[in-house]
Amino acid sequence: MSLISCNNLTVKIADTQVCENLTLSIKTRENWAILGMNGCGKTTLLHSLAGLLLPQSGDINIGTINLNTLPRREVAQQLGLLLQHQEDHFPGTVLEAVLIGRHPHLKSWQWETESDEQLVIDTLKLVGLEHFSQRSILTLSGGERQRVALATLLVQQTKIRLLDEPVNHLDIHHQHEVMKILTKNDDNIANMFVLHDVNLAARYCDHALLIYGDGKVLQGTTTDVLSEKNLAELYLYPLQEIMHNNQRWFIAN
Amino acid sequence: MRPLSFIIFLSVMSILLITGSLMVGSVSIPLKTVWMTIIDPGAQGASLIVTELRLPRTLAAFATGALLAQAGALMQVLVRNPLADPYILGVSGGAATAVLIGMLLGLTSAFGLTGLAFIGALIAMFLVFVIAHQKGNWTPTRLLLTGVVIAAGWGAAISLILTLSPANNLHGMLFWLMGDLSYSYSVSFAFSALIIGLIFSMLLSSQLNVLIRGDKLAATLGVNLKQLHIKIYILASLLTAAAVVQAGSIGFVGFIVPHLIRLTGLTDHRFLLPAATLGGGILVLVADTAARTLIAPQQLPVGIITALIGIPLFLFLLQRDAKQ
Numbered sequence: 001m002s003l004i005s006c007n008n009l010t011v012k013i014a015d016t017q018v019c020e021n022l023t024l025s026i027k028t029r030e031n032w033a034i035l036g037m038n039g040c041g042k043t044t045l046l047h048s049l050a051g052l053l054l055p056q057s058g059d060i061n062i063g064t065i066n067l068n069t070l071p072r073r074e075v076a077q078q079l080g081l082l083l084q085h086q087e088d089h090f091p092g093t094v095l096e097a098v099l100i101g102r103h104p105h106l107k108s109w110q111w112e113t114e115s116d117e118q119l120v121i122d123t124l125k126l127v128g129l130e131h132f133s134q135r136s137i138l139t140l141s142g143g144e145r146q147r148v149a150l151a152t153l154l155v156q157q158t159k160i161r162l163l164d165e166p167v168n169h170l171d172i173h174h175q176h177e178v179m180k181i182l183t184k185n186d187d188n189i190a191n192m193f194v195l196h197d198v199n200l201a202a203r204y205c206d207h208a209l210l211i212y213g214d215g216k217v218l219q220g221t222t223t224d225v226l227s228e229k230n231l232a233e234l235y236l237y238p239l240q241e242i243m244h245n246n247q248r249w250f251i252a253n
Numbered sequence: 254m255r256p257l258s259f260i261i262f263l264s265v266m267s268i269l270l271i272t273g274s275l276m277v278g279s280v281s282i283p284l285k286t287v288w289m290t291i292i293d294p295g296a297q298g299a300s301l302i303v304t305e306l307r308l309p310r311t312l313a314a315f316a317t318g319a320l321l322a323q324a325g326a327l328m329q330v331l332v333r334n335p336l337a338d339p340y341i342l343g344v345s346g347g348a349a350t351a352v353l354i355g356m357l358l359g360l361t362s363a364f365g366l367t368g369l370a371f372i373g374a375l376i377a378m379f380l381v382f383v384i385a386h387q388k389g390n391w392t393p394t395r396l397l398l399t400g401v402v403i404a405a406g407w408g409a410a411i412s413l414i415l416t417l418s419p420a421n422n423l424h425g426m427l428f429w430l431m432g433d434l435s436y437s438y439s440v441s442f443a444f445s446a447l448i449i450g451l452i453f454s455m456l457l458s459s460q461l462n463v464l465i466r467g468d469k470l471a472a473t474l475g476v477n478l479k480q481l482h483i484k485i486y487i488l489a490s491l492l493t494a495a496a497v498v499q500a501g502s503i504g505f506v507g508f509i510v511p512h513l514i515r516l517t518g519l520t521d522h523r524f525l526l527p528a529a530t531l532g533g534g535i536l537v538l539v540a541d542t543a544a545r546t547l548i549a550p551q552q553l554p555v556g557i558i559t560a561l562i563g564i565p566l567f568l569f570l571l572q573r574d575a576k577q
Contacts, residue, residue: 052472076475087467089333092520100463104475108459111523156474 002027003190004160009058013044017215031183032192033201033208040213042194046162050081076104080158084165086149095133101155123151142169164194179204198250202226210234256524263531274311274542275303279549309440314541315534316443318506320496322533325507327489330461332397338508339493342400346407347377348497353414367498374494432503432556434541446495453488458522503556506533509563516570
């Protein structure tokens with residue numbers, strides 16, 4: 001069954017035509033990579049799918065229900081979005097910053113329970129921040145802050161996860177740790193990753209959506225879509241494919 | 254320190270300081286007389302100074318500070334800017350303009366001036382709301398810039414009125430502008446506003462915890478941004494209006510107190526709001542007591558004292574925080 005889908009979706013921002021009459025269906029346990037050059041509209045598309053921006057035309061459905069007819073709170077119970085930038089103007093602990101991920105699951109008068117806090121502690125451990133719960137978020141490094149944002153998304157416990165550059169600021173160790181955690185997928189989750197690293201896409205994703213920035217898109221399995229020819233056309237830069245240990249790698253020439 | 258024990262500590266401090274403030278002044282009144290007067294104001298030996306002068310003034314000071322600190326905490330979340338204070342969007346400027354026009358026209362009754370202040374505050378609030386909200390996309394920056402520009406406009410209007418005013422009006426006008434509790438008209442009004450405001454703030458507090466981490470993040474976590482923005486705006490503006498009506502513009506309280514509370518480690522708004530409310534009350538109460546006793550029988554504008562206490566305290570905590 002498709003967790004999130006769109007029909008005839010047209011998205012435009014300023015002078016950039018992101019997609020035209022796009023029909024897309026993301027199913028349980030699928031991991032999609034969204035690839036494209038800077039400014040082609042990857043983030044805009046992700047925000048449209050999350051309901052933060054209104055598309056020019058077309059429908060977005062969560063399961064079988066139209067996104068626009070759902071209250072924000074119910075959307076947030078099913079769909080989570082990792083933003084590219086975090087706004088930190090005010091102090092707070094890591095624990096507090098992650099705990100807000102539970103917000104859609106709590107009634108307005110309800111306080112977080114022991115189990116909510118335990119979930120946060122466990123999740124911090126998962127992303128390698130087990131000793132950080134009482135640290136101020138204003139003292140974190142870029143990569144640590146990114147993992148706090150990821151933990152916030154994880155404790156939201158949504159079936160659909162949209163991730164805008166999830167490995168931003170992360171070192172190689174944490175890039176792979178994070179991609180493994182997200183694509184582990186024993187919970188019938190679907191992920192959509194905006195990525196700049198083609199090799200992460202080839203390794204962790206089963207589907208890809210290539211956005212060319214002129215309204216043209218290409219979608220399919222990573223095996224089909226990720227090729228020297230398609231990627232060179234996408235990035236306007238020549239790439240070379242090599243096989244190593246049964247894994248495809250793309251190197252910029 | 255645990256949040257709840259800190260709030261209890263602030264509550265106890267409030268009661269002690271209110272009592273202390275009733276004892277000191279041009280005439281010292283012993284604790285025994287103060288207690289007796291509070292328990293039974295009609296009793297033999299009860300102090301008229303306490304019932305008629307000090308009690309209303311003390312409570313007005315506490316309520317004003319509490320209103321301002323609460324409004325400041327809300328305003329900082331609304332415009333997502335740590336520099337925001339309750340006056341930043343021009344609510345006090347509108348009130349001051351209306352009051353000064355009233356004074357210029359010879360109005361002297363406290364009731365009339367209070368009414369004018371409230372009308373001025375509402376006009377200012379409505380003006381910023383309508384202009385900032387025009388196209389429906391209300392970003393914190395747009396709201397902040399609109400408010401700051403309109404506030405500058407009120408500032409110019411105030412200067413104009415001061416320039417045109419005869420010399421014998423100027424003293425009263427300047428006192429009002431610097432924050433003055435001797436005009437306080439209705440303490441029960443301020444306390445009602447405070448309690449109703451706190452109830453509404455507390456209902457929003459868990460959403461404030463989310464909103465403070467950013468608009469978009471709040472939206473992805475199920476917050477209805479437009480509704481929440483409007484609720485905070487109305488609440489913060491009305492709280493500010495209630496404070497301005499009571500005492501003119503008392504600077505620093507609404508800006509500094511929420512930060513003071515944050516620097517002690519309370520950042521969850523479900524604790525921050527009540528703690529800031531009590532902390533603001535305490536700061537203005539202490540400042541006002543000093544303002545009316547330091548060079549008694551002469552009085553100082555309370556706004557000067559809040560700055561004298563608030564600024565060093567704030568800088569001290571900021572230094573300590575940087576060292577940790």
